[in-house]
Amino acid sequence: MKRFTSFILALLLVQSTTLFAQDYKLPAYQKFTLPNGLTIYLMEQREVPMISVSAILPAGAIYDGDKAGLASLTAVALKHGTRSYPKAKLDEELDFIGASINTYSTKEAARLSAEFASKDREKVLGIIKELLTAPVFDTAEFSKEKNRVLVRLNQAKESPRAVIGSYFDKLIYGDHVYGNVVAGTPTTVAALTAKDAQQFYHNNYIPNGSAIAVAGDFNSKEMKALLTKLFAGWKKGSQPEANLAARPISKPNENRVLLVNKDDAKETTFYIGAPGVSRNNPDFVSISVINTLFGGRFTSMLNDELRVNTGLTYGANSSFSPLKNGGSFVISTFTASKTTEPAIDKALEVLKTLHEKGIDEQALASAKNYVKGQFPPRYETSGQLAGLLTDMFWFKFDESYINNFQKNVDGLTLDKARQIINTYFPKDKLQFVLVGKAADIKKIAEKYGKVTEVQISAEPPKKAF
Known part of the structure; x- marks a missing residue:
C-alpha cells in the first residue's frame, strides 16, 4: 500500500509539473x-x-x-x-x-x-x-x-x-x-x-x-x-x-587537434566541438530538446555509453554555448591517460549513431517531458525573471520563447528532429582539444586530425591556431 501511495504521489507530481509547463506564460511587464x-x-x-x-x-x-x-x-x-x-x-x-x-x-x-x-x-x-x-x-x-x-x-x-x-x-x-x-x-x-x-x-x-x-x-x-x-x-x-x-567567424575546413601538454597529467581532459548557434536562433528550443537526449542530462546517450556502459569516465556531456552573433557546440569529458583513445572513439561513435540512427518516438517523448519539467523552475524568482528580461534585450528574442515554449517542444516531430540533427550537430570538420601528457597521447591525437602541440600555461595563446 505504501509503495502504491508513493507511486500515485510521484505520478501526480509529474502531471502537475507538466500542467505548470503548459500553462506558464511570462508575467506582464x-x-x-x-x-x-x-x-x-x-x-x-x-x-x-x-x-x-x-x-x-x-x-x-x-x-x-x-x-x-x-x-x-x-x-x-x-x-x-x-x-x-x-x-x-x-x-x-x-x-x-x-x-x-x-x-x-x-x-x-x-x-x-x-x-x-x-x-x-x-x-x-x-x-x-x-x-x-x-x-x-x-x-x-x-x-x-x-x-x-x-x-x-x-x-x-x-x-x-x-x-x-x-x-x-x-x-x-x-x-x-x-x-x-x-x-x-x-x-x-x-x-x-x-x-x-x-x-x-x-x-x-x-x-x-x-x-x-x-x-x-x-x-x-x-x-x-x-x-x-x-x-x-x-x-x-x-x-x-x-x-x-558581428564580423564573420571563420569556419574550420578540416579536423584539427590542439594538444595541450601537461607533463604530470595522469588523465586526459578533452573537448570535441564545432561552431554552434546564436541565442536567437529560431530552432533554439528544438536544439535544446535534442541535445538533452544526446548529452544534456545524466541519462543521455553520451553519459550512458561513456560512464554507465563502459566506465571510461565519471561523466560526459554536450552543450551549446550561444552568443549574440554565433556560438559553439562541445562534447566534454575526461578519462585516464590509458583510456584516451577508447573514450574519444566512443564519444565519436555516439555522435555518429545520432546521425545515422537518429532518435525514436519514445526517446523524443522522454526528452520533451524532461525539458518541459525543467523549464518553469528556471523562471520562478524575481531574480530569474529580471535576468530573463535583460537576456531578451541583449540576445534579441521576445516573450514568445516563454509563451510558446510548450507548443514548440510538443511540435518537435521525428522528421523535424532529423533536420535539427543534420543541421546543427556536427559530423565532420571536428575540433579537438586534448589536455594531457603529450608523450602518452600524441600518437593517439594524430588519429583524429592535424595536431598542434602547445605547453599548458597560465598564458593562453594569443594567436589563432
Missing part, C-alpha cells in the same frame, strides 16, 4: 526607453517583499583589444567605491540592510545583479545608479584585485578543466573577438592599471545599448518615476566598435 537610450523593464511580482535588478551593458571581453582581462577587472572594480560611497562605506551599507550587488563581465557584456528588501529600494537603487554612473576606480583596491586575479590565473594551469575552455575558444573562434580570454592572462593583467579601467569604463559603460530590468514588489508607476529620475542624467555615449562581434 512594462518596457520603456529613456532619451539617453537606456532601456528599462519593470515586472511586478508582489508575493515576496523583495526586489531584484539585472543590468546589462556593452562592455564585455570582446572590447579588450590587446588588454585581455580588462573588461572583467573593470566590472569588478565598479564595487571598489563611488563618489558618495567609498568601498568600506559601500560594503557596510549593503551588509547592514542585507542587500547584495554583484558585478561581472562575460565575453560580450558587463552585468550587474542585485537583490534587496523592497523597503530599501530607494537606497539600493541609488547605490546601483552610482556604481553604473560614478565609480572612482580606487588605485589601491584595483591593485589588490589585480593581484587576486593573478594568483587565480597562475593556479588555473594546474587544473585542465579550468583552462581547456580558453584553448577551445581560441581554436574555434581564431582571431575573432569571441576568442578573447575573459579572465585575461598573467602578462596582460599584470600590465593593467586603474586608469585603463577608467578609460574602458568611459568608452563602454554607456546607457545607449544597455538595459536595466527590475522585478519584484513595487508599484510600476512609482518605480518608473524613480528610475527615470535616477538615470535620465546618464550621458549618452558613442561606441564605434559596437558591432565588433
Whole structure:
C-alpha cells in the first residue's frame, strides 16, 4: 500500500509539473526607453517583499583589444567605491540592510545583479545608479584585485578543466573577438592599471545599448518615476566598435587537434566541438530538446555509453554555448591517460549513431517531458525573471520563447528532429582539444586530425591556431 501511495504521489507530481509547463506564460511587464537610450523593464511580482535588478551593458571581453582581462577587472572594480560611497562605506551599507550587488563581465557584456528588501529600494537603487554612473576606480583596491586575479590565473594551469575552455575558444573562434580570454592572462593583467579601467569604463559603460530590468514588489508607476529620475542624467555615449562581434567567424575546413601538454597529467581532459548557434536562433528550443537526449542530462546517450556502459569516465556531456552573433557546440569529458583513445572513439561513435540512427518516438517523448519539467523552475524568482528580461534585450528574442515554449517542444516531430540533427550537430570538420601528457597521447591525437602541440600555461595563446 505504501509503495502504491508513493507511486500515485510521484505520478501526480509529474502531471502537475507538466500542467505548470503548459500553462506558464511570462508575467506582464512594462518596457520603456529613456532619451539617453537606456532601456528599462519593470515586472511586478508582489508575493515576496523583495526586489531584484539585472543590468546589462556593452562592455564585455570582446572590447579588450590587446588588454585581455580588462573588461572583467573593470566590472569588478565598479564595487571598489563611488563618489558618495567609498568601498568600506559601500560594503557596510549593503551588509547592514542585507542587500547584495554583484558585478561581472562575460565575453560580450558587463552585468550587474542585485537583490534587496523592497523597503530599501530607494537606497539600493541609488547605490546601483552610482556604481553604473560614478565609480572612482580606487588605485589601491584595483591593485589588490589585480593581484587576486593573478594568483587565480597562475593556479588555473594546474587544473585542465579550468583552462581547456580558453584553448577551445581560441581554436574555434581564431582571431575573432569571441576568442578573447575573459579572465585575461598573467602578462596582460599584470600590465593593467586603474586608469585603463577608467578609460574602458568611459568608452563602454554607456546607457545607449544597455538595459536595466527590475522585478519584484513595487508599484510600476512609482518605480518608473524613480528610475527615470535616477538615470535620465546618464550621458549618452558613442561606441564605434559596437558591432565588433558581428564580423564573420571563420569556419574550420578540416579536423584539427590542439594538444595541450601537461607533463604530470595522469588523465586526459578533452573537448570535441564545432561552431554552434546564436541565442536567437529560431530552432533554439528544438536544439535544446535534442541535445538533452544526446548529452544534456545524466541519462543521455553520451553519459550512458561513456560512464554507465563502459566506465571510461565519471561523466560526459554536450552543450551549446550561444552568443549574440554565433556560438559553439562541445562534447566534454575526461578519462585516464590509458583510456584516451577508447573514450574519444566512443564519444565519436555516439555522435555518429545520432546521425545515422537518429532518435525514436519514445526517446523524443522522454526528452520533451524532461525539458518541459525543467523549464518553469528556471523562471520562478524575481531574480530569474529580471535576468530573463535583460537576456531578451541583449540576445534579441521576445516573450514568445516563454509563451510558446510548450507548443514548440510538443511540435518537435521525428522528421523535424532529423533536420535539427543534420543541421546543427556536427559530423565532420571536428575540433579537438586534448589536455594531457603529450608523450602518452600524441600518437593517439594524430588519429583524429592535424595536431598542434602547445605547453599548458597560465598564458593562453594569443594567436589563432
